[in-house]
Amino acid sequence: MIRIYHTSDLHDHRGIVPRxxxxxxxxxxxxxxxxxxxxxxxxxxxxxxxxxxxxxxxxYDAQAVGNREFHYVFAALRxxxxxxxxxxxxxxxxxxxxxxxxxxxxxxxxxxxxxxAAVRVHVLGLLVMQYDTNSIWESMFGWRFLEPTGVVEExxxxxxxxxxxxxxxxxxxxxxxxxxxxxxxxxxxLGGHSHDTLETPERAGDVPIVHxxxxxxxxxxxxxxxxxDRGRFALTGFALVPLLAGP
Numbered sequence: 655m656i657r658i659y660h661t662s663d664l665h666d667h668r669g670i671v672p673r674x675x676x677x678x679x680x681x682x683x684x685x686x687x688x689x690x691x692x693x694x695x696x697x698x699x700x701x702x703x704x705x706x707x708x709x710x711x712x713x714y715d716a717q718a719v720g721n722r723e724f725h726y727v728f729a730a731l732r733x734x735x736x737x738x739x740x741x742x743x744x745x746x747x748x749x750x751x752x753x754x755x756x757x758x759x760x761x762x763x764x765x766x767x768x769x770x771a772a773v774r775v776h777v778l779g780l781l782v783m784q785y786d787t788n789s790i791w792e793s794m795f796g797w798r799f800l801e802p803t804g805v806v807e808e809x810x811x812x813x814x815x816x817x818x819x820x821x822x823x824x825x826x827x828x829x830x831x832x833x834x835x836x837x838x839x840x841x842x843x844l845g846g847h848s849h850d851t852l853e854t855p856e857r858a859g860d861v862p863i864v865h866x867x868x869x870x871x872x873x874x875x876x877x878x879x880x881x882x883d884r885g886r887f888a889l890t891g892f893a894l895v896p897l898l899a900g901p
Contacts, residue, residue, distance in 0.1 A: 655767060655877055655878065655879050655890070656683075656684075656765055656767060656773055656775065656818060656877070656878045656879075656887065657681060657682065657683030657684070657875065657876070657877050657878075658683055658684045658685075658686065658820065658842070658844070658874075658875075658876050658877075658878070659674070659677065659678070659683055659684065659685045659686070659873050659874065659875050659876075659895075660685070660686045660687065660688060660822075660844040660864065660866055660873065660874045660876075661686075661687050661688070661866055661870060661872075661873050661874075661897070662687060662688035662689060662690065662720075662824075662844075662845065662846025662847070662865070662866060662867075662868065663688075663689070663690045663691075663720070663846050663847065663849055663867075663868035663869065664687070664690070664691040664705055664868070664869065664870050665690060665691070665692075665693065665722070665868065665869060666691070666692065666693040666703070666704065666705045667705075667869045667870040667898060668704060668705055668708050668870075669708075669870070669897075669898055670708060670712060670870045670873075670897050670898060671708050671711045671712045673873075673895075673896075673897045673898075674712040674713075674873065674897065675712065675713070677873070677875070677895060678713070681875070683875070683877075684715050684763060684765065684775065685712065685713060685714050685715050686714065686715060686716050686717065686718070686777070686820075686822055686844060687709065687714055687716075687717040687718065687822075688717075688718045688720065688822045688823060688824055688844055688845060688846035688847070689717065689718040689719055689720020689721070689722065689723055689779075689781070689822075689824035689846055689847065690720035690721065690722040690723070690824065690846060690847065690868075691705050691706075691709060691717065691720070691722065691723070692705060692706070692722040692723055692734070693705070693722070694722060694725070694734070695721065695722055695725075696721055696722075696724055696725055696726055696784060697725070697726060699725060699727070699730045699733075699734075701733075703734065703737065706734075706737050706738050709738065709740060710738065710739040710740055713740075714740045715740065715741075715763065716740060716741050716742070716743050716758075716761050716777055716779075716822070717738070717740055717741070717742055717743070717822075718742070718743055718744065718779035718780070718781070718822035718823070718824050718846075719731075719742050719743070719744035719747065719757055719779055719781050719824070720781065720824040720846065720847065721781065721782060721784065721824065721847070723735075723742065724744075724747075724781060724784065726784075726791070726795045726797070727795070728749070728751075728753060728795070728796060728797075731756055731757075732756040734756075735756035735757055736756070741757070741758050741761060742756070742757035742758065742779075743757060743758045743759070743760065743761050743777060743778065743779035743822065744757050744758075744759070744779045744780075744781050745759050745760055745778040745779050745780060745800075745802075745805050745806075745809065746780050746781060746783075746799060746800040746801070746802050746805045747781055747797060747798070747799060747800070748797075748798050748800065749796050749797060749798070750792065750796045750797075750798050751796040753796070757779075760776060760777065760778055760809060761776075761777040762774055762775065762776055762777070763775040763777065767880075773816070773817065773818060773880070774814070774817040774818070775817070775818040775820055776809070776812075776813050776817060776818065776819050776820065777820045777821075777822060778805070778806060778809060778819070778820070778821050778822065779821075779822045779823075779824070780802045780805070780806075780821060780822070780823045780824060780825050780833075781799070781824050781825075782824055782825050782826065782829070782847055783799040783801075783802075784797075784799060785799065786799075787799065787800075802823075802825060802829070802833060803832075803833055803836050803837060806821065806833065806837050806840065807837060810837065810839040810840070813839065815885055816880060818841045818842075818878065818887050819839055819840050819841050820840075820841060820842055820844065821833070821840055821842070821843045821844065822844050823843050823844065823845040823846065823847075824845075824846050824847045825845070825847060826845070826846075826847040826848035826850075827845060827848045827850045827852075827856075827863070827865055828848070830843045830845045830858075830863050830865075831856070831858050831863065834857075834858035834859065834861035834863055835858040835859055835861075837861070838859050838860055838861060840861050841861075841878065841886060841887045842861070842862050842863075842864060842876060842878070842887075842889065843861060843862070843863045843864065844864050844874070844876075845863060845864065845865045846865065846866075846868075848865070849867065849868040850865040850867065851865060851866065851867030851868075851871075851872065851894070852864065852865045852866075852867075853894060854892065855876070855889060855892055860886070862876070862889045864876055864892070866894060867894075869898065870897050870898040871896065871897060871898055871899075872894045872895060872896055872897060873894075873895050873897050874892070874893075874894060874895075875891075875892065875893045875894075875895055876889060876891070876892050877889070877890050877891035877892070878890060
């Protein structure tokens with residue numbers, strides 16, 4: 655069984671560490687964030703982002719680059735990444751100027767599975783496109799945004815039969831539905847950006863879509879088991895777990 659926790663769109667709402675640590679002590683699992691944890695933005699840069707220390711203290715395994723982590727200026731995004739001890743992942747963003755990326759294009763985790771060998775979990779991050787390919791902004795800043803579905807389709811060819819493919823999406827719920835319907839090889843889409851809270855996962859075909867909502871009010875807890883007859887991991891348990899009180 656594979657267990658995954660996820661948050662998104664924290665927007666510098668702090669105080670999540672004790673609850674997340676307690677959850678993972680009681681029921682260990684991977685912990686991901688789908689972006690927009692910071693108070694800065696694509697154009698506004700703060701040298702101090704207090705939420706970054708909380709994410710590290712909570713023990714996040716990875717975080718997708720949201721439009722709050724992204725910055726048009728390469729050095730600003732690099733500086734943000736350097737202040738985080740956990741890895742950032744973004745699969746549909748490349749640099750046309752050949753500079754070393756301050757984030758991973760994909761990540762892989764070897765996760766012990768109960769009563770079985772370790773499971774390889776592939777993790778992709780998808781950022782909502784900020785401008786069109788070959789636009790004047792691309793020429794100016796060097797960032798090129800790739801169409802998300804094509805990126806996932808290409809990577810999915812490398813994923814083995816008994817391996818999980820997890821997408822940390824900062825595309826919004828509507829785009830997540832489109833992506834999941836077109837890419838049935840995805841085992842789960844963990845989403846954010848649109849600030850939707852889904853009490854139960856939606857499904858596009860066989861692909862579950864999970865949105866835990868903004869501001870640290872909830873974390874999602876999803877559990878998966880491999881089904882040999884279907885050749886994929888199925889969602890077998892789910893809960894929205896309160897982290898912070900509203901609003």
